[in-house]
Amino acid sequence: xxxxxxxxxxxxxxxxYETIEGKSxxxxxxxxxxxxxxxxxxxxxxxEGELIVLLKGETDWQIIKAGxxxxxxxxxxxxxxxxxxxxxxxxxx
Amino acid sequence: xxxxxxxxxxxxxxxxYETIEGKSxxxxxxxxxxxxxxxxxxxxxxxEGELIVLLKGETDWQIIKAGxxxxxxxxxxxxxxxxxxxxxxxxxx
Numbered sequence: 001x002x003x004x005x006x007x008x009x010x011x012x013x014x015x016x017y018e019t020i021e022g023k024s025x026x027x028x029x030x031x032x033x034x035x036x037x038x039x040x041x042x043x044x045x046x047x048e049g050e051l052i053v054l055l056k057g058e059t060d061w062q063i064i065k066a067g068x069x070x071x072x073x074x075x076x077x078x079x080x081x082x083x084x085x086x087x088x089x090x091x092x093x
Numbered sequence: 094x095x096x097x098x099x100x101x102x103x104x105x106x107x108x109x110y111e112t113i114e115g116k117s118x119x120x121x122x123x124x125x126x127x128x129x130x131x132x133x134x135x136x137x138x139x140x141e142g143e144l145i146v147l148l149k150g151e152t153d154w155q156i157i158k159a160g161x162x163x164x165x166x167x168x169x170x171x172x173x174x175x176x177x178x179x180x181x182x183x184x185x186x
Binding site: 002010017027028085 | 094095097103104106107108110111112113117119120121123138140141142177178180182184
């Protein structure tokens with residue numbers, strides 16, 4: 001089954017599916033700034049577009065271009081900014 | 094806006110968005126075999142999983158692994174098989 005998820009009034013939407021390594025989602029983030037909490041560790045890949053990310057406990061925002069990724073520990077959080085509609089892959093591992 | 098699309102009774106779902114180069118979608122394909130027609134040229138990237146593709150006019154199916162892509166001319170069609178839930182990026186250019 002392909003699950004459908006929405007956050008922040010539809011400014012972030014994702015589709016959930018299963019892989020042999022665990023759950024994943026692909027989604028789209030609208031321009032704006034958002035904060036996400038994590039239960040599992042999350043490996044976030046930018047598929048198209050660009051994200052600017054601030055991991056919990058860090059002071060510097062990181063620019064994550066298409067083809068790059070970042071990791072968020074379990075039971076943590078991260079802030080993310082987008083200037084353009086950005087597609088991402090999130091792997092819950 | 095992030096548009097939501099479904100095909101083949103929900104076995105293929107995608108999210109549509111805009112980039113400066115044109116429209117794109119990210120989506121998920123369930124295990125099965127499907128045929129898609131194209132209006133624009135489409136550049137299909139496998140983000141996670143694997144697709145087996147037969148382009149119109151060709152006789153050999155191609156295996157497209159995660160990180161690889163294939164192109165479908167405008168006003169054409171292609172057959173695609175998936176053995177596992179597979180995430181893709183489609184760029185309409």
